[in-house]
Amino acid sequence: MMKLFLGLLYKNYNNIKKGLIKLKIMDNKQIKVGIIGTGNCAKSLVEGVQYYTENTDAKTGMMKFNIGGYKAENIEFVVGFDIDERKIGLPLGEALKQRPNCAYDIVDTIKNQSPVYESPVIDGYAALMDNYPEANRFLVDEGLRNTTDMNRTSWTSKKEREWKDLIIAQLKKHEVEVLVNYLPVGSQKTTEFWAEICLEAGISFVNCIPVFIASDPKWEQRFIDAGIPLIGDDMRSQFGASILSQMLQELAFERGHHVKAHIQRNVGGNIDFLNMEDKSRLKSKKISKENVIRAQNEIRNISTEDSFLHAGPSEYIPYYADNKVANFRLEMEGFGGAPVIFDAQLSVQDSPNSGGVVIDALRYVKVAREMGIVGALRGPSALTQKTPPQQMMFRDGVAECDALANRELTAVTEKQLKSVATRSKTTV
Numbered sequence: 001m002m003k004l005f006l007g008l009l010y011k012n013y014n015n016i017k018k019g020l021i022k023l024k025i026m027d028n029k030q031i032k033v034g035i036i037g038t039g040n041c042a043k044s045l046v047e048g049v050q051y052y053t054e055n056t057d058a059k060t061g062m063m064k065f066n067i068g069g070y071k072a073e074n075i076e077f078v079v080g081f082d083i084d085e086r087k088i089g090l091p092l093g094e095a096l097k098q099r100p101n102c103a104y105d106i107v108d109t110i111k112n113q114s115p116v117y118e119s120p121v122i123d124g125y126a127a128l129m130d131n132y133p134e135a136n137r138f139l140v141d142e143g144l145r146n147t148t149d150m151n152r153t154s155w156t157s158k159k160e161r162e163w164k165d166l167i168i169a170q171l172k173k174h175e176v177e178v179l180v181n182y183l184p185v186g187s188q189k190t191t192e193f194w195a196e197i198c199l200e201a202g203i204s205f206v207n208c209i210p211v212f213i214a215s216d217p218k219w220e221q222r223f224i225d226a227g228i229p230l231i232g233d234d235m236r237s238q239f240g241a242s243i244l245s246q247m248l249q250e251l252a253f254e255r256g257h258h259v260k261a262h263i264q265r266n267v268g269g270n271i272d273f274l275n276m277e278d279k280s281r282l283k284s285k286k287i288s289k290e291n292v293i294r295a296q297n298e299i300r301n302i303s304t305e306d307s308f309l310h311a312g313p314s315e316y317i318p319y320y321a322d323n324k325v326a327n328f329r330l331e332m333e334g335f336g337g338a339p340v341i342f343d344a345q346l347s348v349q350d351s352p353n354s355g356g357v358v359i360d361a362l363r364y365v366k367v368a369r370e371m372g373i374v375g376a377l378r379g380p381s382a383l384t385q386k387t388p389p390q391q392m393m394f395r396d397g398v399a400e401c402d403a404l405a406n407r408e409l410t411a412v413t414e415k416q417l418k419s420v421a422t423r424s425k426t427t428v
Contacts, residue, residue, distance in 0.1 A: 033176065202227075220375050264328055268316070328344045361380055376388070379413075
């Protein structure tokens, strides 16, 4: 009888808790988002949210229309930050239409009127861009470069503190709850600068570039200690090269094949590909892209010693603009050692492909915060990022995301409840 009583009590407690959370949503319906880097990916994300807000009968294009009670219409972009003088000071909707942005237009007019503020350069500008036409690269005020660009000057603790204080005040003014990181690949110190700001301001972080924050145990512990959920690292597009490589690798293993070689090569013409012409900025990007493939071996305890794995950007072709073309080659051994070769090409609009996953990530961190889940979200990170803290098979990532979208705890998220995470640290 006592066991039955306790079971009913626990069930009622969960129902009451869900009811209280739903009431909380009604009181605070919007998710207030800030954007670091108002480039192509930001353009597609903001336009996509506007499109699905205006077209509520749309049935395709989004992975999940409802996450924990939040839909596209509940996402509000309240501030942007950039280093490009063509964007700073403009309303966000106008800034997103400026060069070097070249992403596909999801809507004709972006209605967002939120401000775009100046931010420090630090290591966010590849010096080789100076050799390219202004229409294709960042255009940064000389004063900003001379005082904040590590290519030209020292980035001192005093400068860092002054910029942090300024930006935190701006974030508080606009009541930002989530920051999305769209900095250029290779922006190690700049990303760490923004992660520190999130920790100081109590803001969730969605890290869409290959600087390892969510997947770094030391960084994650700091977010746990601050009681903040985050998602990262390095955004995995909705139907892009990385998710396709993952599924091909999974399929090969599920069908009993040995993968001798898995090669993925990418070309494109947007500023992301221009930035990656500076090969010194690519180390973490190559690691992150190959993590997607290698992880499927590691999950199954399959050695990669006799497999050749390669993934990464290969060439910048301005003519392609935001069109990204990926080529795949898998060389396998099947039944009886028989050779199997798979060659394919994928052509996508790069930035909308990004928006299709980030629109979900924003809502997952909001729901997680309301449920008291802290640290790097395992399921959403595995499904939306190339280098999550825990790689998963596709079906396991989907299951974790489904549970969070329904506001249900799993064996994974139960360990990430703020009370449990804090108690575990105390015990250790």
